[in-house]
Amino acid sequence: MYLTKEQEKMLEGEEGEVVEKLMRLLVRLGDIYNADRMIPVGSVQVSGVSYKSIGDPGLEFLEDFASKGVKVKVLTYLNPAGMDLENWREIGIPADFAERQNRIISAFKKMGIVITATCTPYLAGNLPRFREHIAWSESSAVSFSNSVIGARTNREGGPSALAAAICGFTPNYGLHLDENRKPDFVIDVKADLSFNADFGAMGYFVGSAVKNKIPYFRGIKEANTDNLKALGAAMAASGAVALYHVEGMTPEAGLMDTEGLEVIEFGNEELKETYEKLNTGEEPDVVILGCPHASLREIAEVAKRVEGKTLKKPLWICTSRAMKETAERMGLLDVIEKAGGKIVADTCMVVSPIENLFKTTAVNSGKAAHYLPGFCKQKVVFANINDLLEEK
Ligand code: F3S
Numbered sequence: 001m002y003l004t005k006e007q008e009k010m011l012e013g014e015e016g017e018v019v020e021k022l023m024r025l026l027v028r029l030g031d032i033y034n035a036d037r038m039i040p041v042g043s044v045q046v047s048g049v050s051y052k053s054i055g056d057p058g059l060e061f062l063e064d065f066a067s068k069g070v071k072v073k074v075l076t077y078l079n080p081a082g083m084d085l086e087n088w089r090e091i092g093i094p095a096d097f098a099e100r101q102n103r104i105i106s107a108f109k110k111m112g113i114v115i116t117a118t119c120t121p122y123l124a125g126n127l128p129r130f131r132e133h134i135a136w137s138e139s140s141a142v143s144f145s146n147s148v149i150g151a152r153t154n155r156e157g158g159p160s161a162l163a164a165a166i167c168g169f170t171p172n173y174g175l176h177l178d179e180n181r182k183p184d185f186v187i188d189v190k191a192d193l194s195f196n197a198d199f200g201a202m203g204y205f206v207g208s209a210v211k212n213k214i215p216y217f218r219g220i221k222e223a224n225t226d227n228l229k230a231l232g233a234a235m236a237a238s239g240a241v242a243l244y245h246v247e248g249m250t251p252e253a254g255l256m257d258t259e260g261l262e263v264i265e266f267g268n269e270e271l272k273e274t275y276e277k278l279n280t281g282e283e284p285d286v287v288i289l290g291c292p293h294a295s296l297r298e299i300a301e302v303a304k305r306v307e308g309k310t311l312k313k314p315l316w317i318c319t320s321r322a323m324k325e326t327a328e329r330m331g332l333l334d335v336i337e338k339a340g341g342k343i344v345a346d347t348c349m350v351v352s353p354i355e356n357l358f359k360t361t362a363v364n365s366g367k368a369a370h371y372l373p374g375f376c377k378q379k380v381v382f383a384n385i386n387d388l389l390e391e392k
Helices: 005-011 017-031 051-067 094-110 139-149 156-167 198-210 225-238 268-278 294-306 319-330 330-340 366-376
Strands: 038-040 043-046 077-078 167-170 186-189 215-218 262-266 288-290 315-319 341-345 359-365 379-382
Touching: 005 017, 005 094, 005 156, 005 294, 038 186, 051 094, 051 366, 077 330, 094 268, 094 315, 186 198, 198 225, 198 262, 198 268, 198 366, 198 379, 225 359, 262 268, 268 379, 294 315, 294 319, 294 341, 319 330, 319 341, 330 341, 359 366, 366 379
Parallel strands: 043 077, 186 215, 186 262, 288 315, 288 359, 315 341, 359 379
Antiparallel strands: 038 167
16 A cells, blocks of 8 residues: 555654554555555544443553543544433433543543544534545444535444544545445335334335445435434444435435346335334333434424423433533423423433333334344334324
8 A cells, every 4th residue: 555755654653652553553454455545534433432332441441542642633523422421410320330431531532532422423513525535433424424425434443443533544445435335226215204213214124135235215205314314324223334325315326327226125014014123112111312313403303392291201312412502502401301301412322321221212213223122131112203202
């Protein structure tokens, strides 16, 4: 792989031992995937933030790393942490978990990383442009940035994202290249889709069918960015879809040739069957929305639905700190709290230890429905928002 003089010096240890090691990791990765060179990245999103996911070995690694004085070179955000960093007591997080989670956050802060822990960085101040090269980790954020924004990232792991953040570039392979962004399947959408849950169910179905390939959707009549984030998140969970195209909606769809591709049909029957498959529970202990992290529009929609009512079940809405603060300023938080709900920032139902609190969780997210049984030992009620927000 071609390296610039600056990159060669980094590899020779001119910027210290940590940078040298991270450069080796990037070069190795590039060699494995036949990258021709390194490309500068505009931003990074690092995963492996929750104490629940990385435990003591991860915490010790990050503290050691941060103690060596390395700093990130580009705008770098974090994936959700294992708790609301301000209101962890309110959601039943044990003090020893909180202490360790805070040490992880302090280590990231020392490295110059922005302490915004979210899977929707594009809604919270880290918005790449069309065709910009980035190195993001969280699979729904990867899918959204590649597909809806048209930025370019592979599905980075925690270490490769951190290496990109500290070195400032990533090897040029995979989805950074035009030839790897072409669709493999056409998804012929015949189903009636109204809710995020419908898009999540379709994503779950398509991800299971296409695995890590690229689907091209046609026949979606209307979808907003929340619907698309629900779709992409579910496909990235049940499969490993990192890029999809939607005819007439996503920026690269018009450039793609779909002639001769295998066609998969998704109709109302498949939609119904997917809902049935994702439902493993009956009576939920809690309703948790915001997977991926809720946008302000989604929070406002909940507030509108619950205004003046008392909810039958506890409600959490997971989102970024920025969205929560805006919702608070707009009076939406107050409306939701009066109805019995909470807005929980910096974390989510999958990466926080909810298994200590609940047994059955209701969600409207195909991705959360996929992960909750394995990661959090939950039975799942999967439904649309109308059915989930029941009044007392
Ligand atoms: Fe985000 Fe957690 Fe879902 S990281 S995409 S809210 S599982």
